[in-house]
Amino acid sequence: MKSLLVLLLTVFPLLSLASSRGEDQFIEKVYSVIEAKNGTFREVAPADLNPKQLAGLMKAAREEADIWYDTILEGDYMLNSEADIEVVELSQYYSASGELVAYRAVIQHAAFDVGEDNCTPGYISSGIFISPDFRFHFRDEDAIEDFTEL
Structure with missing residues (x-):
């Protein structure tokens, strides 16, 4: 039993380290x-992705949109429940040598500007990068979340 515990305490941190390194x-x-x-x-349509890729894309979109609760949604905006x-835009991003380095997506969610007793409809959108295997993602700092009126 002690050996199993040592193995578990050794393997899981190594898996975490490998994941963060990737x-x-x-x-x-x-x-x-x-x-x-x-x-x-190169623009691509989400419909061109296989089901596993599409699930990875949507998982990344939801996780990146969760950031909004600590940013734009702390202000005068509320998501439409x-x-x-x-995903309103999807592109494959290639290096100069032709290697696929990422997917870049623009994600959006219907929302309202509720500031100053208004309830203006619109949407919040932002850009994200997703790894080619859909395991990793991060926000595009040049396209952070913003509200656009309809």
């Missing part, structure tokens, strides 16, 4: 292409 490598690769300013985008997160 995520760090993904982020570094995307930023190196961005900084080199030699990446290219009758709507759900949507």
